[in-house]
Amino acid sequence: MFDPVEKLKEFIRHPSVSADPACKAGMKGAQDFVGGLLTSIGFSVEVVKTDLHPIILATRGANPTWPHVIIYGHYDVQPADPLNLWKSPAFEPEIRGDRLYGRGSADNKGPLMTHISAVARLLERRPDLPLRITFMIEGEEEMGSPSFPKFLATHSDRLKQGDFVFLSDTGIPTPDQIVITCGLRGLVLCDVIVTGPKSDLHSGLHGGVLRNPIQAVTELCASLHTPDGRVAINGFYDDVMPVEEWEREQIRKLGTDLGKYREFLGIPAFHTPPGFTPFEATRVLPTLEFNGIGGGYQGEGTKTVIPSKAFVKISCRLVANQKPAKIRALLYEAIRERMPKDVTCEIIDQHEGTPYVVVPPDRSNTPKKQSPMLAKAFRAADRAIAEVFGKPPLYLREGGSVPIIADIKRVTGLDSVMMGLFLPEDNLHAPNESFNLNVMERGIRASEKILEAIAGS
Amino acid sequence: MFDPVEKLKEFIRHPSVSADPACKAGMKGAQDFVGGLLTSIGFSVEVVKTDLHPIILATRGANPTWPHVIIYGHYDVQPADPLNLWKSPAFEPEIRGDRLYGRGSADNKGPLMTHISAVARLLERRPDLPLRITFMIEGEEEMGSPSFPKFLATHSDRLKQGDFVFLSDTGIPTPDQIVITCGLRGLVLCDVIVTGPKSDLHSGLHGGVLRNPIQAVTELCASLHTPDGRVAINGFYDDVMPVEEWEREQIRKLGTDLGKYREFLGIPAFHTPPGFTPFEATRVLPTLEFNGIGGGYQGEGTKTVIPSKAFVKISCRLVANQKPAKIRALLYEAIRERMPKDVTCEIIDQHEGTPYVVVPPDRSNTPKKQSPMLAKAFRAADRAIAEVFGKPPLYLREGGSVPIIADIKRVTGLDSVMMGLFLPEDNLHAPNESFNLNVMERGIRASEKILEAIAGS
Numbered sequence: 001m002f003d004p005v006e007k008l009k010e011f012i013r014h015p016s017v018s019a020d021p022a023c024k025a026g027m028k029g030a031q032d033f034v035g036g037l038l039t040s041i042g043f044s045v046e047v048v049k050t051d052l053h054p055i056i057l058a059t060r061g062a063n064p065t066w067p068h069v070i071i072y073g074h075y076d077v078q079p080a081d082p083l084n085l086w087k088s089p090a091f092e093p094e095i096r097g098d099r100l101y102g103r104g105s106a107d108n109k110g111p112l113m114t115h116i117s118a119v120a121r122l123l124e125r126r127p128d129l130p131l132r133i134t135f136m137i138e139g140e141e142e143m144g145s146p147s148f149p150k151f152l153a154t155h156s157d158r159l160k161q162g163d164f165v166f167l168s169d170t171g172i173p174t175p176d177q178i179v180i181t182c183g184l185r186g187l188v189l190c191d192v193i194v195t196g197p198k199s200d201l202h203s204g205l206h207g208g209v210l211r212n213p214i215q216a217v218t219e220l221c222a223s224l225h226t227p228d229g230r231v232a233i234n235g236f237y238d239d240v241m242p243v244e245e246w247e248r249e250q251i252r253k254l255g256t257d258l259g260k261y262r263e264f265l266g267i268p269a270f271h272t273p274p275g276f277t278p279f280e281a282t283r284v285l286p287t288l289e290f291n292g293i294g295g296g297y298q299g300e301g302t303k304t305v306i307p308s309k310a311f312v313k314i315s316c317r318l319v320a321n322q323k324p325a326k327i328r329a330l331l332y333e334a335i336r337e338r339m340p341k342d343v344t345c346e347i348i349d350q351h352e353g354t355p356y357v358v359v360p361p362d363r364s365n366t367p368k369k370q371s372p373m374l375a376k377a378f379r380a381a382d383r384a385i386a387e388v389f390g391k392p393p394l395y396l397r398e399g400g401s402v403p404i405i406a407d408i409k410r411v412t413g414l415d416s417v418m419m420g421l422f423l424p425e426d427n428l429h430a431p432n433e434s435f436n437l438n439v440m441e442r443g444i445r446a447s448e449k450i451l452e453a454i455a456g457s
Numbered sequence: 458m459f460d461p462v463e464k465l466k467e468f469i470r471h472p473s474v475s476a477d478p479a480c481k482a483g484m485k486g487a488q489d490f491v492g493g494l495l496t497s498i499g500f501s502v503e504v505v506k507t508d509l510h511p512i513i514l515a516t517r518g519a520n521p522t523w524p525h526v527i528i529y530g531h532y533d534v535q536p537a538d539p540l541n542l543w544k545s546p547a548f549e550p551e552i553r554g555d556r557l558y559g560r561g562s563a564d565n566k567g568p569l570m571t572h573i574s575a576v577a578r579l580l581e582r583r584p585d586l587p588l589r590i591t592f593m594i595e596g597e598e599e600m601g602s603p604s605f606p607k608f609l610a611t612h613s614d615r616l617k618q619g620d621f622v623f624l625s626d627t628g629i630p631t632p633d634q635i636v637i638t639c640g641l642r643g644l645v646l647c648d649v650i651v652t653g654p655k656s657d658l659h660s661g662l663h664g665g666v667l668r669n670p671i672q673a674v675t676e677l678c679a680s681l682h683t684p685d686g687r688v689a690i691n692g693f694y695d696d697v698m699p700v701e702e703w704e705r706e707q708i709r710k711l712g713t714d715l716g717k718y719r720e721f722l723g724i725p726a727f728h729t730p731p732g733f734t735p736f737e738a739t740r741v742l743p744t745l746e747f748n749g750i751g752g753g754y755q756g757e758g759t760k761t762v763i764p765s766k767a768f769v770k771i772s773c774r775l776v777a778n779q780k781p782a783k784i785r786a787l788l789y790e791a792i793r794e795r796m797p798k799d800v801t802c803e804i805i806d807q808h809e810g811t812p813y814v815v816v817p818p819d820r821s822n823t824p825k826k827q828s829p830m831l832a833k834a835f836r837a838a839d840r841a842i843a844e845v846f847g848k849p850p851l852y853l854r855e856g857g858s859v860p861i862i863a864d865i866k867r868v869t870g871l872d873s874v875m876m877g878l879f880l881p882e883d884n885l886h887a888p889n890e891s892f893n894l895n896v897m898e899r900g901i902r903a904s905e906k907i908l909e910a911i912a913g914s
Contacts, residue, residue: 171662185661187761189759189761196724197722197723197724198722198723198724199723199887200887201722202857202885202886203744203746203748203772203774204642204739204774204855204856204857204858205628205739205855205856205857205881206722206739206856207739207744207746207774207856208686208729208730208735208738208739208742208743208744208774208856209718209722209727209728209729209735209738209739210722210724210727210728211686211724211728212746212747214678214747214749214750214769215678215679215682215747217675217750218674218675218676218678218679218747218750218769219675219678219679221671221672221675221676221679222672222675222676222678222679222680223679225672229668261666265654265655265658265663265666265667266654266655266656267653267654267655267667267668267799267800268798268799268800268801269798269799270666270667270799271666271667271668271797271799272665272666273665278665278666278667281665281666282661282662282663282664282665282666285665286665287660287664287665289660289664289669289761289763290669290671290672290675290752290753291660291753291754291759291760291761291762291763291764292671292752292753292754292755292756292760292762292764293671293674293675293750293751293752293753293755293767294750294751294752294755295747295749295750295751296747296748296749296750296770297748297749297770298749298750298751298768298770299749301476301807302601302646302748302770302772302807302808303748303749304644304646304746304748304772304858305748305749305886306746306748307748307749310750311755312671312675313753313754313755313759315660315759315761317660317661317664317665340728341725341726342724342725342726342727342728343724343725344725350758350759351759398661398662399661399662399663399664399665400659400661400662401661401761429659
């Protein structure tokens, strides 16, 4: 009998921190473990080499007339430090109450094990299930999936044979309210480095004759938002997909307790563009944020210096229909136009990601054509989740970014059905990460029903 | 025979970084060295304990009818880092060309040694010179002289017996153009710390609902200057002493080669308030500068965080007649008024200093009453400098701050005759600090003449 919790514990014991070169054995252990597990339930497993960490591609079912679901997951985890803040060791899974603690328990080993367990149970019950299943499990998600685009390009013919991608790597608000994530924000990042004088200057001897690069950087930053919180760049909102009423309704169902959210953030007041609630703004609007700023003397006390350089790290989150390349061009144009001519300015490209949206069937007033199998998957998920969790799922776009979802769509044409499973209190990327085992058990049952429905009876 | 250069080298070898607790031995070494040197030329030396680094008080001449000059200097130096940018080690003095390289060579060990050497030579030649001399040499100048006000208070009766203070801790434009510094800017410093969310947030999950503290800090900073380079705080310029025509004329004599100055700074263009040349602006106008800014992720690459905190370090340079307490109040009021209510803001007081001005005799259209001995000192300096350097000195206010000069005036009533000796290329507070040995030798001769003239013949 397949024991999901024991298997998950075993999975967590492999310290598979992709970013840490010291975790080579942990990465290999996690690969071997998950590959072995899939072999044991009847999959044919291939380990696809990349420049860094291999991707596991495991398949069952060869009949090309059967529906074909591609289940995505990742076997790598975030670094576990600061280790001293963990109540039980990060890589020694421990159950306390109804939670399993350990690095990766929620991101993404628990949700991945949920689907593996669902498949294991389903195939035990129906060994001849008419469903092709491909597991595509990467080992670089926590590093930004650097090898994934190349893998997609070389394996696109094979992946195009799928009908849709199924995964759980997004969030839910409460244990009984599942969310099907219908969109992810994109990203455009850059650094702006401003140089004033060729070396640091004494602010007494030379103060008053030149523009301090900190002043130039702060004047630039201050120009990038309107007082009411919108991004002040011409054309920035031009391509933003309008929000439909069904989507606002879904967001309203998610919750309306702004006081609780404000308390969670620990801020005196929200600062949201007009016409949008905070719950809407993070999901359907693009942003421009300053992720870091630096220049001059940052130590204790004082140093009366005019620094030679100052910098700011900027990131834009993009929403559906915005193009990273266009936003990057608009942003750079604004920076270059606004930067005063008495300093010099360098812009350093950082990475980017395309936003993603999939509209569930029977929702939009202006529906787009969708593959029947994708629509079937959405309807199956809706039913299965309502039955198992006692409530239908919400269909929400999410503020975060998983750039590979848009990459998969672009390269293979496949959309993704993203069934959220982790809770705010799961502490992703933080000490004492855990996964709610009730959510896991119900997730397995829901996943099993969804896969069975897709296979047809 | 007293060898000024050898003595200066010996002085530099003591790494007397007052701000660095690891330099205790260097501080003690520099104290002992300078105390021993003054003892050796006939001074009676007292080491006055303070909360931090002692002040050396050394006297010669007891006849109360003799004129009494107090020579000020400091034996502490700035930190030497970044060490890897020094061509020869910071605390191993090395002569290259006509310059002596080493931390403190120009600020202030070289200029102080200039006066000690002048006194040594003069007393060797005229052991019975009818002049009282007090050396007052502190060890906390580079930290803002925190112990000096208390020392002044406890020693004011003794210091009031002086006629004026004589020192060299200010600058000159070229080796043959000495400047007598007639004013110093004051200072008001503070840190502004802005807190947004109670902890760092994921910019995807929460971006767009709250004001990023970096945004709040940069919006504040950007509000503090007008586009034409003035400080944008109500009342900031109210008390600024008007510039007289004799002063503009002195500044014009200093030089008009803006191209060369711009090249020295390494900037594409100046940014000076209207109505003032860059040479005037640093001397007669107050400023508001950002000495440091920080917040969020400052490392390589990217981290999509909304930081919990950001800060900026602000310093204002004040000119004659501005009051630090008033400017501090105006600045804080502006910060508090302009800071949005959706973040919290804390202002940390840092130190301050009163601006100083002394008008040399025979200059101003509206001269103030001056002590005859001070006027005599100014006239003696004018003559001695013209003889030794081939040109009369210029009388200029300087952009830098030596707050103790105003403190001395306030507590003892004594004005200061500040004979500038260091050059722009001396790299004060920077790697490869050096002192021009030709300036030193001529400085010694001028100082000797000035002291002899004051003593009377």
